[in-house]
Amino acid sequence: MTTLTLLAADGEFQAPGPEIFNFPPLYSGAPVWLTKPVLLAVIGALIICVLAWTAFAKPKLVPRGIQNIGEYGYTFVRDQCARPFLGKDAERWMPLLLSLFLLILLWNFFGVIPVLQLPVNSHIAYPIIFAVTIYVIKVYLGIKHQGGIGYFKNMMFPPGLPKGVYVLMAPLELISNLVLAPFTHAVRLFANMFAGHLILAFFASVGFHFLFEQLTPLGAPLGVVGFLMTTLMTGFEIFIQFLQAFLFTMLAAMYIGGSLHADH
């Protein structure tokens, strides 16, 4: 932000870049780790805890108010993420999957909530935490349920293929499962939030620059376009934010399910 303001002061429009994701400590003299995304992460976690508490602390047989919303979230994760991949094990993994989904979802939504306006997951550390957690569980469960050798054998040598194909298949599967899967798992969420925030920031600064900072007859329509696009993209972002939270949770369920049963 500081950079942008500094450069924009010249009168030239400067598109916001990756530097908008850098945050100094909240106030001068604060510890270096106490930044906006850290604060948002903590607030988000607390909000989830409080909301979930009001919804589920004393659940009624006939649901009322926020319990309805909570149950909607619960059944959504259970029916869309857990059951398709975990089957009868779904209930057992719901604590992890529900926590994962709710936290990611709220952290994503912070990107469009006025004033906050930063998706926490646009900082790669957070997706990495989630992806690594799932990765550790996946490998642990795989070795536990399929055996140390069995896990890798099932992974690298899925039955029913001509022998020659395995020469190509085995290393690809190994890399895909143990390296690419966790990497893309984290990066998909991160990159979507990162790009989304960048796009919103870009259109917002177009609107702000051409309508307020430097209002000219030629620039004003551009500013209006920027403003309209910001509105449009905000709606689109809400969809993406939800979709990515859903996708991340679904993949987590898929990885866990794949480790529980070698379903090749």
Add this chain to the structure above:
Amino acid sequence: MTLAATVLAAEENNPLLPHTYELVVGGLAFLLVFLVVGKILTPRIQKTLAERTEAIEGGIQKAENAQAEAQAVLQQYRDQLNEARQEAARLREEAREQGAQIKAELREEAQAEARRIVEAAHAQIEADKAQALAQLRSEIGRLSTDLAGRIVGESLEDEARQRRVVDRFLEELEGSGTAVR
């Protein structure tokens, strides 16, 4: 740290490289949510949902039971009604048979009575006829003797002779009668 230094330091950040402190905060935040939402709250809502499913299934079961019971009672009533109908039909049939029997008996009796009356009448008539004939015979005898006495001028006072004469006369009469017939 001055503002410029912060800005410079920030610009060196690679968005693909995580800050260590963010990893720590993210891990702790996730752990907190997992403990509260996952470990404490999710089992509660799972329990409630299971109870609700059970309650609904129990309700359905109860309704099914009630329906089955109603069906059984209805069937029972129908059976009883059928039984009662058959019983009524049986009784009616029996009554009809009894009625017919009684009628037949009565008719029998009436006919017997009629026969008896007719026979008695016949007997009476026969008796009356016989009596009349007897009376007639003595009457005719007397009249004839009276008439004959008057004609011959002689009174046949002698009883025995008189009867003998009359009997002879009557035999002649009967004999001529049979001969005529």
